[in-house]
Amino acid sequence: xxxxxxxxxxxxxxxxxxxxxxxxxxxxxxxxxxxxxxxxxxxxxxxxxxxxxxxxxxxxxxxxxxxxxxxxxxxxxxxxxxxxxxxxxxxxxxxxxxxxxxxxxxxxxxxxxxxxxxxxxxxxxxxxxxxxxxxxxxxxxxxxxxxxxxxxxxxxxxxxxxxxxxxxxxxxxxxxxxxxxxxxxxxxxxxxxxxxxxxxxxxxxxxxxxxxxxxxxxxxxxxxxxxxxxxxxxxxxxxxxxxxxxxxxxxxxxxxxxxxxxxxxxxxxxxxxxxxxxxxxxxxxxxxxxxxxxxxxxxxxxxxxxxxxxxxxxxxxxxxxxxxxxxxxxxxxxxxxxxxxxxxxxxxxxxxxxxxxxxxxxxxxxxxxxxxxxxxxxxxxxxxxxxxxxxxxxxxxxxxxxxxxxxxxxxxxxxxxxxxxxxxxxxxxxxxxxxxxxxxxxxxxxxxxxxxxxxxxxxxxxxxxxxxxxxxxxxxxxxxxxxxxxxxxxxxxxxxxxxxxxxxxxxxxxxxxxxxxxxxxxxxxxxxxxxxxxxxxxxxxxxxxxxxxxxxxxxxxxxxxxxxx
Amino acid sequence: xxxxxxxxxxxxxxxxxxxxxxxxxxxxxxxxxxxxxxxxxxxxxxxxxxxxxxxxxxxxxxxxxxxxxxxxxxxxxxxxxxxxxxxxxxxxxxxxxxxxxxxxxxxxxxxxxxxxxxxxxxxxxxxxxxxxxxxxxxxxxxxxxxxxxxxxxxxxxxxxxxxxxxxxxxxxxxxxxxxxxxxxxxxxxxxxxxxxxxxxxxxxxxxxxxxxxxxxxxxxxxxxxxxxxxxxxxxxxxxxxxxxxxxxxxxxxxxxxxxxxxxxxxxxxxxxxxxxxxxxxxxxxxxxxxxxxxxxxxxxxxxx
Numbered sequence: 001x002x003x004x005x006x007x008x009x010x011x012x013x014x015x016x017x018x019x020x021x022x023x024x025x026x027x028x029x030x031x032x033x034x035x036x037x038x039x040x041x042x043x044x045x046x047x048x049x050x051x052x053x054x055x056x057x058x059x060x061x062x063x064x065x066x067x068x069x070x071x072x073x074x075x076x077x078x079x080x081x082x083x084x085x086x087x088x089x090x091x092x093x094x095x096x097x098x099x100x101x102x103x104x105x106x107x108x109x110x111x112x113x114x115x116x117x118x119x120x121x122x123x124x125x126x127x128x129x130x131x132x133x134x135x136x137x138x139x140x141x142x143x144x145x146x147x148x149x150x151x152x153x154x155x156x157x158x159x160x161x162x163x164x165x166x167x168x169x170x171x172x173x174x175x176x177x178x179x180x181x182x183x184x185x186x187x188x189x190x191x192x193x194x195x196x197x198x199x200x201x202x203x204x205x206x207x208x209x210x211x212x213x214x215x216x217x218x219x220x221x222x223x224x225x226x227x228x229x230x231x232x233x234x235x236x237x238x239x240x241x242x243x244x245x246x247x248x249x250x251x252x253x254x255x256x257x258x259x260x261x262x263x264x265x266x267x268x269x270x271x272x273x274x275x276x277x278x279x280x281x282x283x284x285x286x287x288x289x290x291x292x293x294x295x296x297x298x299x300x301x302x303x304x305x306x307x308x309x310x311x312x313x314x315x316x317x318x319x320x321x322x323x324x325x326x327x328x329x330x331x332x333x334x335x336x337x338x339x340x341x342x343x344x345x346x347x348x349x350x351x352x353x354x355x356x357x358x359x360x361x362x363x364x365x366x367x368x369x370x371x372x373x374x375x376x377x378x379x380x381x382x383x384x385x386x387x388x389x390x391x392x393x394x395x396x397x398x399x400x401x402x403x404x405x406x407x408x409x410x411x412x413x414x415x416x417x418x419x420x421x422x423x424x425x426x427x428x429x430x431x432x433x434x435x436x437x438x439x440x441x442x443x444x445x446x447x448x449x450x451x452x453x454x455x456x457x458x459x460x461x462x463x464x465x466x467x468x469x470x471x472x473x474x475x476x477x478x479x480x481x482x483x484x485x486x487x488x489x490x491x492x493x494x495x496x497x498x499x500x501x502x503x504x505x506x507x508x509x510x511x512x513x514x515x516x517x518x519x520x521x522x523x524x525x526x527x528x529x530x531x532x533x534x535x536x537x538x539x540x541x542x543x544x545x546x547x548x549x550x551x552x553x554x555x556x557x558x559x560x561x562x563x564x565x
Numbered sequence: 566x567x568x569x570x571x572x573x574x575x576x577x578x579x580x581x582x583x584x585x586x587x588x589x590x591x592x593x594x595x596x597x598x599x600x601x602x603x604x605x606x607x608x609x610x611x612x613x614x615x616x617x618x619x620x621x622x623x624x625x626x627x628x629x630x631x632x633x634x635x636x637x638x639x640x641x642x643x644x645x646x647x648x649x650x651x652x653x654x655x656x657x658x659x660x661x662x663x664x665x666x667x668x669x670x671x672x673x674x675x676x677x678x679x680x681x682x683x684x685x686x687x688x689x690x691x692x693x694x695x696x697x698x699x700x701x702x703x704x705x706x707x708x709x710x711x712x713x714x715x716x717x718x719x720x721x722x723x724x725x726x727x728x729x730x731x732x733x734x735x736x737x738x739x740x741x742x743x744x745x746x747x748x749x750x751x752x753x754x755x756x757x758x759x760x761x762x763x764x765x766x767x768x769x770x771x772x773x774x775x776x777x778x779x780x781x782x783x784x785x786x787x788x789x790x791x792x793x794x795x796x797x798x799x800x801x802x803x804x805x806x807x808x809x810x811x812x813x814x815x816x817x818x819x820x821x822x823x824x825x826x827x828x829x830x831x832x833x834x835x836x837x838x839x840x841x842x843x844x845x846x847x848x849x850x851x852x853x854x855x856x857x858x859x860x861x862x863x864x865x866x867x868x869x
Binding site: 022023115116118119122123151243244246248250251253255257259260261288289290291301302303305316341353355358415416417419422423424427521525543544546 | 578579581582584585588589592593595596599619620621622623624625627654718739755756757758759760761762764766767768769793
């Protein structure tokens with residue numbers, strides 16, 4: 001026998017079982033008919049996770065229909081009940097071992113379900129990938145591997161199944177391990193290990209296999225309890241995408257709380273915070289919470305809130321960081337690997353909306369560098385469109401700067417989704433920040449006068465009011481704001497031209513009033529995104545202000561911190 | 566003091582994780598939906614949801630709470646609702662199918678069966694209240710009286726306390742689930758949801774249901790009520806007659822279960838190891854009738 005014990009997953013053997021009793025999210029993938037269902041059925045039976053009598057009922061049913069019992073039937077029977085006639089998507093299976101509970105997401109082998117696979121697998125902390133020992137590495141073995149890598153699943157174990165059908169041959173196992181390891185290396189994934197199993201016979205699932213003495217690593221069940229829960233990392237640089245700034249005045253509350261979920265790192269009272277991309281700074285005055293003991297620190301994974309020493313204006317979409325720590329990139333161009341799920345292909349030049357952390361900004365596909373077949377890894381460098389289910393390397397350009405990290409450094413703030421026509425239709429991870437801006441605000445050049453000086457002169461920050469009640473109402477509103485002492489501008493043009501002009505007016509510190517009555521809902525959204533939500537008030541039946549009353553608009557402008565109270 | 570707190574913080578347990586995800590979702594909903602409301606059935610799940618809103622917004626509840634009053638709710642539930650609304654300064658909105666009640670087209674009046682009654686007094690009333698077609702009554706905190714609310718705008722974001730473990734179809738819900746104008750749910754064509762990014766954009770005429778409690782189990786709910794000391798209706802507890810409600814609904818259609826649990830701790834014990842163990846675990850599926858209780862049937866009846 002060629003195989004020595006060194007070949008069989010030294011990394012797996014060295015992992016100690018964890019003493020963590022929190023629920024672990026697990027995804028299982030693999031090519032159609034490579035035996036996922038049988039393995040899941042085995043795991044459910046071995047952990048006593050089946051409803052009473054279920055095993056017996058399925059066995060009896062097999063006998064009646066004179067077909068041999070298979071563990072896969074168990075899963076089918078469970079799914080039928082779970083689905084109650086509804087098409088299965090990423091089915092969740094619940095079970096527990098002696099040490100902790102698991103949610104197992106069964107990744108559908110069919111490509112049509114990629115959307116559901118992503119929904120299920122993106123939350124997974126570990127993955128099992130099943131490969132048939134006879135058939136070897138196939139299309140979906142590779143595709144699932146690629147997707148799991150893009151989704152950032154760090155713990156992967158490969159199960160080489162149906163070993164009974166190849167006579168428990170160690171060399172067959174070694175060949176598949178070599179081939180698949182080489183494939184994974186190309187996409188930058190290092191698996192924790194490979195386990196030779198037989199779902200049908202139960203080898204190495206819940207008990208060691210007498211038929212494969214050459215394998216001395218852990219069984220699948222033992223391996224599960226070695227996966228580590230993904231814990232938010234408090235030792236990395238502090239990142240908190242700002243979800244909102246709350247000022248609830250009820251009951252005399254005068255706290256102004258910056259709220260968000262801490263992706264990484266920690267922050268404490270007295271720390272200097274830098275908000276990006278604006279670059280505004282202040283110090284943490286208090287860490288807030290409701291029905292918790294008073295505390296001075298917030299850490300990764302927590303939904304936090306803090307107040308600042310100075311009243312600076314920050315808004316949703318910025319990233320809170322701590323001065324002195326490695327800062328995120330701020331740019332309008334970035335290179336990314338992305339996967340596309342939309343029926344309509346994604347073409348060069350297409351306008352989309354990019355959501356990264358809490359930032360939401362229109363972007364254009366500047367270039368498609370190469371399209372990758374997620375299964376064969378064959379690349380095509382001459383394409384100008386990305387079809388559904390393809391993976392591509394692209395350069396994206398945003399209309400205004402955003403703050404982000406490289407996915408390889410900080411995953412949480414290094415990935416984004418693409419929204420197109422109201423739906424999330426793609427996702428990607430940032431590989432590189434690029435120089436140069438193009439059409440953003442910076443395209444018009446920057447003078448010596450900074451924002452603070454303009455605010456001091458004008459008595460307000462820049463803002464945008466989109467009025468959908470008609471030109472007359474828009475003109476009257478501009479006049480009222482102007483007469484009230486604001487520096488204003490008025491625009492009445494097609495949405496595209498307005499979107500071009502708005503950044504210039506905002507840079508000049510003006511409050512721009514736009515007649516948007518002829519704009520479609522998507523155009524209003526586009527112009528609003530160009531300026532940023534925090535700077536924009538939409539006045540109209542479905543907007544922030546229902547009526548074009550100057551007083552009502554003024555109140556919202558004050559609420560947003562654009563006009564002073 | 567700081568050390569003790571820091572220690573508790575490093576060992577975040579499963580309740581902390583569930584709480585964090587739910588709070589994150591509530592804040593996303595609040596940031597993205599102008600016409601947002603939260604359904605409050607007065608039951609334990611939606612009361613936990615309400616508490617999570619206080620967590621998310623630092624003691625405040627800046628989202629209106631919508632309660633559909635069938636007029637057959639157990640009186641204690643209504644008293645509890647109005648008491649908390651005052652105490653927590655809630656924007657309390659109540660909707661009702663006044664026509665059906667006036668015409669006595671209800672099950673307790675003997676005019677229709679249970680299912681029809683539910684669809685008239687609950688489903689229909691909910692749809693028309695959310696759309697603004699029927700008047701909404703709003704609690705005036707100064708007078709303690711309900712008055713007709715001036716806001717008739719349709720709610721485009723509706724926060725609901727549904728849990729995935731309640732029944733099979735709910736295990737396929739997303740956190741942000743789009744609904745068409747007719748409130749229909751297209752299970753096959755659901756948007757993907759990953760990396761904390763949700764469907765927060767929607768076409769005119771559609772709305773989004775938001776489910777912050779999707780990952781919670783019945784046991785988690787009670788554990789959290791215990792940890793946070795959330796006030797609950799006393800109907801959930803046995804007051805000496807060996808009976809209590811496991812879920813709350815209309816008086817005529819909700820029955821007690823046999824249980825000796827007198828407080829939250831005893832309910833948790835009962836769910837973990839007592840007669841109710843395995844039921845929540847098993848996603849409330851029918852095959853568990855083997856555990857002898859007809860409890861499933863009870864629960865479904867009470868649950869509606």
